[in-house]
Amino acid sequence: MIFQSGKHEGQEAAYVLLRDPGHAAFIMERYSDGKAAKEFKRLATLLDAKPFSQSCTTCSQTATRATTYAGGPSLYFWCDDCDVHGMGAIEGKLIVVRTFKDALRYGASTRGEQKSVIKSLAEAKGCPARLSQAAAKAFLP
16 A cells, blocks of 8 residues: 555555554554554554564574563564573563564654664564665565
């Protein structure tokens, strides 16, 4: 779906979801029955279903989850065998991030931080770091 008007006129919905996740979340919440909201939800579901391709922070296994502290701009990736708390993480303060919704809820205080976390999550699931509209559409068809 390509936006025909507004802030993201001429842009693919997949590109907008990955580049301006706060806007996509606003549309999904505010206009939940609209065409754009339904497309964003579909694309977020595709992103959520993608497995991690990123290696674990501490070993060479493939990560199964990411973690961050509330408001922190960085994600750290972990496999099921590595104990994040054994590595010094503070119990009860760590947030697990696996999905688009998790990434938005994690406590980013700015749109830039939201964008950074979504970008890290998408890249850990195989999205190219240099995102073009065509690459976004190929990653989330």
